[in-house]
Amino acid sequence: MIRIQKIALPETGRVLVISDIHGDLTLFQRLLEKIAYTPEDTLILNGDLCERGPSSLGVIRYARKLMDSSSRVFITEGNCDRLIHHVFDNDPTVFDHLAQHPHSVMNEWIEEQGKTIADFDSVPALAAFYRQTCGDEIDWLFSLPTALEADHYLFIHAGIDDRADWRETSHRSAVAIPHFYTRTHQCEKNVVVGHWPVVNYRSEAITCHNPIIALDKRMICIDGGNQVRFDGQLNALIIERNPQGDRIRFASVDHFHKVATITQCYTPPADFAGTLNYPNYTVRLLKRGTYFSLCENIALGLTQWIKNEYLEKKNDGFTAADDLSCSGLPVCTGDQVAVVDDGCAGYTLIKKEGSVGWVPKQCL
DSSP states (O other): OOEEOOOOHHHHHHHEOOOTTTOOHHHHHHOOOOOOOOTTEEEEEEEESSSSSHHHHHHHHHHHHHHHOTTTTTOOGGGGGGHHHHHHHHHHHHHHHHHHSSSHHHHHHHHHHTOOGGOSSSSSHHHHHHHHHHHHHHHHHHOOSEEESSSSSSEEOOOSSSSSSSGGGHHHHHHHOGGGGSOOOOSSSSEEOOOSSSGGGGSSSOOOOOOOETTTTEEOOOOOTTTTTTBEEEEEEEEETTOOEEEEEEEOOSOOEEEEOOSSOBBBOTTOEEEEEETEEEEEEEEEOSSSSEEETTTTTTTEEEGGGGEEEEEEEEEESSSSSBBBBOBTTTEEEEEEEOSSSSEEEEEEEEEEEEGGGGGO
């Protein structure tokens, strides 16, 4: 059973929706500054405040401060905000998780008290520590609703089950259902989700981290892959309320500060478009090129041009070293772009208005 909180959105004004901050306090604050957030706005944080980034505690505490200062701030739970449940469920894999994920809010709580994982010999001992030292913050995380239901919108971290009585969606689906955009649902409202990076839906298209606003499907997906993909971003959905019809747009920020000006136009070949995404990294080499190799993505059955430096030999085949753009990016003289990777031969990986792709080095 999921906890649904009904909220009343104003008839006019802005509704700002941000998801998957993932412990990135710096980007979160930069994004609020970029969109000129004020307490007059309605602010919705749609799950996954925690994990992956360097300051989960900073995000939690800043989010609580925002909520305490305005009755127009609402927060839903995400799957990453609930990982502490494994401790209280006496899950023995918790220690493995802490060892493998140094940027976990659970590690931050330990380090804040001057301790390390080695100071705990059992999960119950760890649970007792958390309850004693940070019980208030844990209780706050546990108190977050699963979804926010408004007049024309449902804000939920991952998605809902495809059933007429969608309010009976399983909790697991609500916080962790994968690739919701490829599914259908029976809610009459626009379902706004994060959780699954939007770039994962673009295996055959130019790599792009901008939100997918599909009102024909009553779906809006906003996870820009911040702290998940090295070329990701943190998105804010901006709903400008109007009785005659809402206007929906977005803004984003990322960690790429090296900016370059395009000095030569580039139009990539038509087949130079695609994205290599989790978990589909295994490929078959079809043709080795000077800078890129044509590969067959085994799981997807697609051909993709992969930068040679990102290909790794593995057993009898090849795998990609990371999530990666397999796209050329069209650019024009004078375009301002962010440099993502200029360490490869022949081509530079750039980012322009949320899209990521390769351009010949002579374009910069």
